[in-house]
Amino acid sequence: MLDNKGHPNRLGVWGWLGGGTWGLERYLYTLHRLTGLGLLLYFLLHIVVTSARAFGPEAWAASMGRVSGGVFVLGEFLVFAAFAFHASNGVRLILVELGFAIGNPIEPIYPYRTSVHEQRPLALGILVLAGLVLAAGGYNFLAHLSH
Amino acid sequence: MRDQRLWTWHVLAGLVILVFLGLHMTIMHLDIIFGFFNPGDAKPIDWVSVVGRARMGFFTVSYVVLLGAALFHGLYGLRNILFELGPARGVKSALNVVLTVGGVGLFVFGAWAAWTAGVLARSL
Amino acid sequence: MTAPVNVTFRIRRYDPASQQPPAWEDVTIPYTHGMTVLDGLRVIKETRSATLAWRSSCRMGVCGSCGMFINGHPRLACNTQITELGTSLVTVAPLPNFDIIRDLVPDLRPMFDAHAALMPHLIRDDVQEMYEPTGEYFQTPHELEQFLQFSYCIKCGCCMAACPTMATDPAYSGPMPLAQSHRYNVDSRDGGFGTRKQVLATEKGPWKCHYAGECSQACPKGVDPARAIQLMKRQLVFDYLRLYKQPCPSKVVPKPTEMKRRADVPEAPAPTL
Numbered sequence: 001m002l003d004n005k006g007h008p009n010r011l012g013v014w015g016w017l018g019g020g021t022w023g024l025e026r027y028l029y030t031l032h033r034l035t036g037l038g039l040l041l042y043f044l045l046h047i048v049v050t051s052a053r054a055f056g057p058e059a060w061a062a063s064m065g066r067v068s069g070g071v072f073v074l075g076e077f078l079v080f081a082a083f084a085f086h087a088s089n090g091v092r093l094i095l096v097e098l099g100f101a102i103g104n105p106i107e108p109i110y111p112y113r114t115s116v117h118e119q120r121p122l123a124l125g126i127l128v129l130a131g132l133v134l135a136a137g138g139y140n141f142l143a144h145l146s147h
Numbered sequence: 148m149r150d151q152r153l154w155t156w157h158v159l160a161g162l163v164i165l166v167f168l169g170l171h172m173t174i175m176h177l178d179i180i181f182g183f184f185n186p187g188d189a190k191p192i193d194w195v196s197v198v199g200r201a202r203m204g205f206f207t208v209s210y211v212v213l214l215g216a217a218l219f220h221g222l223y224g225l226r227n228i229l230f231e232l233g234p235a236r237g238v239k240s241a242l243n244v245v246l247t248v249g250g251v252g253l254f255v256f257g258a259w260a261a262w263t264a265g266v267l268a269r270s271l
Numbered sequence: 272m273t274a275p276v277n278v279t280f281r282i283r284r285y286d287p288a289s290q291q292p293p294a295w296e297d298v299t300i301p302y303t304h305g306m307t308v309l310d311g312l313r314v315i316k317e318t319r320s321a322t323l324a325w326r327s328s329c330r331m332g333v334c335g336s337c338g339m340f341i342n343g344h345p346r347l348a349c350n351t352q353i354t355e356l357g358t359s360l361v362t363v364a365p366l367p368n369f370d371i372i373r374d375l376v377p378d379l380r381p382m383f384d385a386h387a388a389l390m391p392h393l394i395r396d397d398v399q400e401m402y403e404p405t406g407e408y409f410q411t412p413h414e415l416e417q418f419l420q421f422s423y424c425i426k427c428g429c430c431m432a433a434c435p436t437m438a439t440d441p442a443y444s445g446p447m448p449l450a451q452s453h454r455y456n457v458d459s460r461d462g463g464f465g466t467r468k469q470v471l472a473t474e475k476g477p478w479k480c481h482y483a484g485e486c487s488q489a490c491p492k493g494v495d496p497a498r499a500i501q502l503m504k505r506q507l508v509f510d511y512l513r514l515y516k517q518p519c520p521s522k523v524v525p526k527p528t529e530m531k532r533r534a535d536v537p538e539a540p541a542p543t544l
Contacts, residue, residue, distance in 0.1 A: 006370030006378045007285055007293060013232070015367065015438020021344055025484035029435065032481070033228065040221035047214065047253055051260035053201065054267065057194045064192055080176050087169065090161050096482050098158070099505035105420040108493025115498035116484040136177055143179045144190075151472035154504075155511045231440045231479055 024123055025116060032089050035082035042079045077141050084133035088126040095122065153223055160220040167213040174200075201261075201268035210261040215254055222250045275359035278302045280311055282323065283340075283364035285371050293371060295362075296320075302353060308341055308361060309348035312375075325375035332491060335425030338432070339375055340364040345429035345489045366432040379428050385444040386426070389452035389470055394463025395520050406525040414459035414521075421454035424494045430486035436479045443479045446486035446496035453499040456506060462520035468510065477503050 011018070017030055052063035095101045101122050102115035174183045175191045184206075189196045200206040226246055230239060277299050285293035300314050309327055316323045327337035330349045337348040341363055342356050353361060369377035395401060430446035431437050437445050444452075452471065455461050471477065477500045487497040509515035532538070 006287070006372045009293075009365060009367050009369060009371050009377070010441075011367045011438035013439060016435045018343075021433070021485060021488045023484050023488050025482060026435070029481050029483035036221070036224050037228070040225055043217055043221055044253065047257045047260075051257060053197050054260040054263035056267065060194055060197060076176075080172065083168065083172055087165060090165065093482060094158055094161060097480075097501050097504050098508060099502040102498050102501055105417055105495070105498065105502075107416075108420055108423055108495070110493065112490070112493030112495075114484075114487040114490075114493065114495045115501065116487050136180055137172075140177050140179050148472045150474050150476055150478045151468075151507050151511050154478045155508045158508065227479065230474070231436055231443070233440050233442065 023116060024120070028089055028092075028123060031085060032093070035086040038082050039079065039086055042075075042082075073141070073145070077137070080137045080141070081134050084137065085130045088130040088133065091129075092119070092122050092126045095119075157220055157223045160216040160223075163212060163216040164220055167209050168217065170209070171213065197264070198268040198271060201264045204265070207261050207265040211258045214257045214261070218250045218254055218257075222246045274304065274354055275302050277359065278306070278311060278353055279360050280315060281360060281362040282312075282315075282375070283362075283371075284323075284374050285365075286322075287373055302359075306353050307349055308339070308346075308351045308353065308363060309337055311353065311361065312348060312363070323375075324373045333425065335427035338366050338377075338427035338429045340366055340432060345432035347427060347429070347491045350491055366428050368432050368434070368437040369428065377428065379426075381441070382426070382428055382431055382445060382447060385448040385475070386451060388475065389444060389448045390463060390467050391448070391451040391455055393455065393458065393461050394466050395460070396462065397523070400523055404523075406523040408460040409521045409524045410459050417457040417459070418454045421450050421494055421496075421499045423492045424451060424454075424496075425492055427491065429489045429491060430494075430496050433485035433489035435483050435485065436481070440479060442474055444475045446480070446500065449477050449480070449503060450494060450496035450499035453503040453506075456503065459518065459521045462517070464506070464510075464517040468507065471503070471507060476507065477501075480504075 016033070049063050049067055052059040092101075096115075096119050101119045103118035106113070170183075173181055178191045184191075184196070184200055184203075226242060229242055234242070278301075279297055279299045282296050282298065283293050284296045285291075298315050298319050300311060300319070303310070309330060312323065312325055312327075325337065325339070325348070327349060328334040329336070332347050332350040335347070338345060339348045340346075341348065341351055342358070342361060345366055348363070353359075363375060365371045365375045366377045369379060369381070372378050393401065400406075424447060426447060428447065430450075434443075434446050436443045449471075452467055456464050456467060480497070480500045482497060482501065484497055487495045490496060506515055
């Protein structure tokens with residue numbers, strides 16, 4: 001019987017990104033996580049910034065003035081992009097993680113066709129959907145900038 | 148049982164966010180294309196637009212629902228990521244307290260702001 | 272890829288007695304037709320480095336002993352042709368996310384502990400019938416299909432090495448134990464969903480699976496643990512929402528007494544034990 005512990009070999013946080021076979025779903029997983037963190041950070045600040053409307057028009061104008069201009073416009077667009085992806089991919093995840101869109105269990109016959117293949121069209125579909133939402137948002141942002 | 152409960156609510160909150168944040172983003176960031184709830188040529192963040200929406204009870208309710216759902220969804224997601232780093236049991240308990248207190252605090256503050264803005268808008 | 276003349280194995284070596292951290296060692300050997308990674312390791316052990324340690328047994332992808340991290344992918348060494356790697360440089364490391372016992376030998380005990388904790392066996396009330404059967408548990412082909420795919424698991428640990436959550440979180444049960452737990456949850460002969468739920472509804476359950484899909488891509492037997500885990504989540508979520516009711520475990524069908532053996536079917540041989 002083995003008594004001593006072996007040498008630790010967990011991949012660590014790098015393993016969230018790398019390792020395995022680097023399938024499309026691994027990138028979506030990573031991007032979902034990053035956009036989620038970005039959206040949360042923005043959202044927490046957003047609660048504080050927009051609550052200024054409770055104190056009247058001057059407070060609102062001052063609060064909006066603090067977060068207007070160049071870098072904030074870009075940041076806002078990034079938030080919109082993160083929303084477009086996170087929401088679209090979220091729809092896929094809700095379907096997939098509740099066992100829909102992944103097909104029924106099958107007899108594994110080589111070459112194996114897994115649930116990952118079953119939901120791949122959906123994964124590509126959500127990327128197209130995210131792209132369309134992003135394009136609409138991009139047009140809207142550019143239209144504002146040109147005014 | 149806790150994780151089964153929390154994850155189910157995480158998914159349900161995601162669906163709520165999809166509807167209400169979808170509406171919010173359409174109003175705020177697709178205004179030129181759709182032009183929902185923005186009177187005249189006003190931008191979505193102009194005071195006149197903010198007051199216009201705040202007068203409508205639907206928006207006050209939707210802001211509070213979105214606030215609660217998004218805080219839960221986001222903070223549970225953050226908790227999941229932090230827990231996956233494999234912290235000690237004591238750190239996990241501390242994180243649970245911090246995230247719960249922080250989340251409830253922000254919810255109370257945000258809900259108060261949405262309610263007060265509604266009252267203020269109607270008084271103008 | 273055309274077959275190379277020589278193959279260089281870059282092997283992760285670790286000797287617990289040396290107090291040194293794991294290190295890479297390069298060994299070049301001649302390629303022979305049809306060589307698998309496991310064949311190459313055997314050549315190295317026989318001709319170059321007698322101390323090289325790994326685990327293997329059947330050499331035909333059945334026993335699940337030789338899971339290794341080969342060119343960055345968790346694979347079975349016996350099931351991996353050198354030519355399919357597309358390079359003459361073969362990096363071989365022990366499966367990640369498990370402690371290293373020595374060289375290419377991972378410590379799989381945490382996986383088996385997690386497996387056992389999720390009760391991967393039939394749970395029924397009629398214990399007497401299970402130990403001294405008077406008949407057979409009835410099961411339709413459709414009911415069999417619900418878990419058959421998941422029962423092909425050979426417990427090699429490749430899915431555990433591919434899982435991003437396993438890369439950091441020792442509290443997560445991992446794809447193999449969860450898939451095997453689901454295999455019994457959906458077995459029509461089983462009545463143990465409520466018992467397993469006591470563990471699955473906690474952080475040991477499927478909640479830290481975010482469908483990166485890697486376990487299913489890595490599985491050398493097509494078991495598709497990711498599918499099992501998502502179906503398990505559906506069961507557990509629907510259970511929380513009071514929308515799931517586990518069907519009663521299948522009834523015992525008495526052994527037929529009036530049946531006659533077909534003339535073309537021979538008698539079973541006498542028991543050897």
